[in-house]
Structure formats: structure tokens, C-alpha cells
Amino acid sequence: MDPIPTIDYRLLVDNLTTAILLVDKNLNIFYLNSSCEALFDMSLLRASGIPVVQLLQAPNDTFDTREALLNTLNTGQAYTRREAIINVNFKDIHVDYSVSQLNAGRPYHPLLLIELNPIDRMLKISKEENLIQQHQVTRQLIRGVAHEIKNPLGGIRGATQLLARSLNDPKYNEFTDIIINEVDRLRTLADTMLGSRQLPSYVDVNVHEPLERVRSLITNQTKKKIKITRDYDLSLPDVKADRDQLIQVMLNISVNAVQAMLEHKDFFQEHKPELILRTRIQRLVTINGILHRSAVRIDIEDNGPGIPEEILESVFYPLVTGRANGTGLGLSIAQNIMHQHNGMIVCHSVAGKTVFSLYLPWESQHVAK
DSSP states (O other): OOOOOOOOHHHHHHTOSSEEEEEOTTSBEEEEOHHHHHHHTOOHHHHTTSBTHHHHOOTTOOSOHHHHHHHHHHHOOOEEEEEEEEEETTEEEEEEEEEEEESTTSSSOOEEEEEEEETTHHHHHHHHHHHHHHHHHHHHHHHHHHHHHHHHHHHHHHHHHHHHHHHOOHHHHHHHHHHHHHHHHHHHHHHHHHOOOSOOOOEEEOTHHHHHHHHHHHHHHHTTSSEEEEEOOTTOOOEEEOHHHHHHHHHHHHHHHHHHHHHTGGGOSSSOOEEEEEEEEEEEEEETTEEEEEEEEEEEEEOSSOOOHHHHTTTTSTTOOSSTTOOSOHHHHHHHHHHHTTOEEEEEEETTEEEEEEEEEOSSOEEOO
């Protein structure tokens, strides 16, 4: 008979998609699993010893969380809250959570087990999948239109050059030159709409290397008119990526942010324009419908006026732009490159704070949805 395998229960709990919290007799955090770290954007090391009420009690919540927890601790009576609101990084998250007592009847003090399920997670996944499909359909349509535009442009350019030679009259050169220049501009735009045909060349990349390249380019371009702040986690692992394409993605987003800030100088009456480059590890993140144990997150944040609310949902679609001189192609190309890397870009924007977060999986393992 085969021996019964030993189960590592700590590993089991850490791999649950349900967020798990353990609370001691003083209602301070004793333990939280990886899903809970991702939910609260807080590591176990940082969270240990913090009063759990700080995490579960929203500022405007009339429910007495502390009293309910103490009641369960003293009586063993479990309870469940539906559609509770918790605040994480100034953002409201809706969760269902259950509280029950552990170690009842044991000689040592009981613990409280709190299980949290974000109810908007599945809605978010479904919304992201729909946006990806719409983006792909729109991009195929744009590529088709670009092909149809580009094909006759070569003929128009050639015919214009022949016309200029046959006329052989300097007074008409100005007009034929205008036609040729505009045809060249349209061909460049069509090439941009078609995107790069070159497949990514994947190598091990430290994400701080392309970030520093972009920082240097932006610094030289703006002549220090914009403050650039670096907030790096230098312990991040390398990712498999095309270095040049990563630079293009970061540069597209950073240039958009810089141009938006420079175009709205009146917004910065009391503070200076600032671009923040931040890197972190993101635990248990869903990318393109796949839940990864961890991913590298790159935030490009600015303190500009923000993206207009009416285009925020469609900001990654081709030809959508909030800037007067924008083509609406930079962010679409950036998102397409990230999809080729099995990653994604997420945008959050309000007046005074716009964050583009790039997610890149760094390990091949993932967990089911």
C-alpha cells in the first residue's frame, strides 16, 4: 500500500483564490494568504500586527465591525456580510466575507478566520475579455482600411511625379510637391495603423533597463520642465520580452502623459508637472482570462488633468484620442504589443492622477480562474 502523502497546508492555503485572514484575540492580523495580499495590496510582513478593523471598516460604514468580530471571538457565533465595501488605495472594492472562530475549546487563545470574496472580480474579468475582443475586432478593421488606403497611394505618388516632369514648369512644382508630401504623410500614417510585422524577439529583460532608457529620453526632450520620480523595486525578476518593443510601449505612454501635461499648463498653478515610474510585484493577477500567481507591474503615473471620462473606456481603441494633435494610435499599438507578450495595460484616471499599469507575467505557472 502506497504511503499517504504529506500535505503542506500552508502551501494549500497560499494557493487558494479566496482571500484568507487570521486574526488574534486582540483583533490584530496574524496571517494572510497570497490572495489576501493581492486584495489589500499589502504583504504579510507589512500587515502583521495591524488592527483588522483598519482593513474591513470603510470610513462611512455604519456597521460596527469591531463589535461583530468580538462577538464571534467570545461566543463562536459565525456571521457573513454581503456586498461590504472596503477601501484599498482610495478605491472602493465590494466583497462578501465570512467570519468564524478557530481553535474553539483549545488551551490556547482562539483565532478568527475571515474569508473574503471580491464580488466584482468576475465582472472585471468579463469586462476585460469583452474589451480585448472589441480591441482585436477594431484593430483588424483598421488594418483593412489602412491596406485599402495604402494601395492607391503609390499610384498617386508615381502619377504626380510623372505629371511634374511632363509639365516641366517651376510654377507648378509647389502644387505637385504638396501632393507628394501629403501622400508620404498618409503612407506613414497607414504604416503606423498596420503596425509592426516583426515578431517579438524574446530575451530575459530587467524592466528597469527600458524604463531608464525612456526616462533619459523624456528628460532630454522636456529639458527638465517635468519632474520625473523613480520608485523601483530592484528585487524584481527578469521577464521574457522584446526589449525594443517594451521601450516603445513605455515611451508611447510616457510621451502621451508628458504632452498632455505640457498642453495644460494652466492646470499646474500650485504644483509642478510630475511623471512617476514605479515597479512592483502583483500577486494573483488575471491577465487575458488567466489567473497568474504573480506578475511584474510597471506603473507610469502623471499628475495631469486626466483622461476625459467619455473616452476612458475606449482609450486603447485605434483612432481614439483626447489630444488635439493626437493620432489615437500610440496606446492601441502599446496594448497590442503587450498582448503579444501575454500581458496587458490597465488605465485608471481622475483629475490630478492618471496611472497606466503594465502587467507582464514572469513565470510560466498560472492557476485556474
